[in-house]
Amino acid sequence: MMTKQGTIPRMPRTEQEADRLITLAEVDSTNVLAGEMLKDGRIGGDPADDGKIVVIAADYQTGGHGRLGRAWVNRPGESFTVSFVTVMPADVVADETVNGWLPTLAGLASRDAIRSAVLSSGARPRQQDCTLSIKWPNDIFCHGLKLGGILVQLVPLDARRTSVIIGIGINLALRAESLPTPQSTSLQLHVESLPDTQVLRDRIAADLVSGLRERIARFVDDRTTYAAQLLEETRQVSWTLGRRAEAKLVGGETIIGRAVRINPDASLAIVDDEGVEHTITTGDVGVLD
The missing domain is CATH 2.30.30.100 (SH3 type barrels.)
Structure with missing residues (x-):
């Protein structure tokens, strides 16, 4: 049920890039909603749609959570709380020699999308070195502090198909006094002249759809070769x-x-x-x- 806690996100770029976009003012959790929609067939029911990406975005989550059941604290209008849902071949997702790369793949795509959105907006880093890094397995770090987190969940659909839900939370415009922990940070504390949060969220989400689509397609096409490439890429940007x-x-x-x-x-x-x-x-x- 929508309340005054948030406003429905305006995401025209993402709407063009995604195969389907669902925007909400408030939701318990975008990942939970994605799971419910997969269960009742509102998404993921047609094999002809496999590989397509559905985006579920909310301005405010009342029950968002991250890895290991942690609560994801967010404030209306100041955070990126978006889930990306796609369907992959079950044998690819079940391959234990490489499926550990799926969370990291999402982290790398998020890092790329944030960097691209900042550059395209004309914003400027407040410090010379504002390189984003990845803390194992996929947290997004900036200057040694957590900027964003990612939760990847798998939902088997049938013997051949598994849905992948990628929930991504990023602190965009939280003030220092509003940060949930001393180990966390927000993008506006490191980059000045950022656009309106709704515009920034839309740019990041649109770039994420593009990046995830390309990376997942490469993973499905040749998972062993691409896993080796992901390993080298991750080494270059690892905070750990x-x-x-x-x-x-x-x-x-x-x-x-x-x-x-x-x-x-x-x-x-x-x-x-x-x-x-x-x-x-x-x-x-x-x-x-």
């Missing part, structure tokens, strides 16, 4: 590699050490203080220095 990191695993174990390598299957190698190497496939990895 070479730094001390703390990995909190799902089972409760904590590993502290140096992040030394991203593996071909997208897992992270951490060498602890005793020299033992650990392979991290899931869990919360924080950078300590």
Whole structure:
């Protein structure tokens, strides 16, 4: 139900780029809504639409969440809260040798889209080095602080088809005093002369549709070759590699050490203080220095 918490986003660029656009003033979670629409066949029901991208955007989420069930805090009119939904071949999504790259693929596409939107708007970085980086597996970082997060969810449709929901949250215009944690940041704190938030959100979303469409098509066409290319690309922009990191695993174990390598299957190698190497496939990895 829509309330005065938000306003319906105006997204003409995204409407042109996406195969379908759904915009809402307020929603519990764009990812949850996507899952409900997949379940009842409102999207993803026709195999002829496989590969197409549906965009669900909201000005405000009341129950947004990120990886490992964390709440995603957002403020109406100040955040990017958008989900991108597509359908991929089930055998590609189930390939454990490469499917770990899907979240990172989304992170790289988000990084590209933010950079492109900033450049096309004529905005200027407040500091000389405003290069965006990726904290494993796909958080978007700026100057060592979290700018955005991504949650990828898989919804099997049948034996041959799996839907991929990519929920992306980016802090666009939050003031410093409104940031949810000291480790987070907002784009306006690093870039000046940004356009109106609705315009900026539209530009980022449109570029994301284009970037995701291209990257996913390459992944489906030759996942092994493209995974190797994603590995090299990620190494170049990783905020995690070479730094001390703390990995909190799902089972409760904590590993502290140096992040030394991203593996071909997208897992992270951490060498602890005793020299033992650990392979991290899931869990919360924080950078300590």
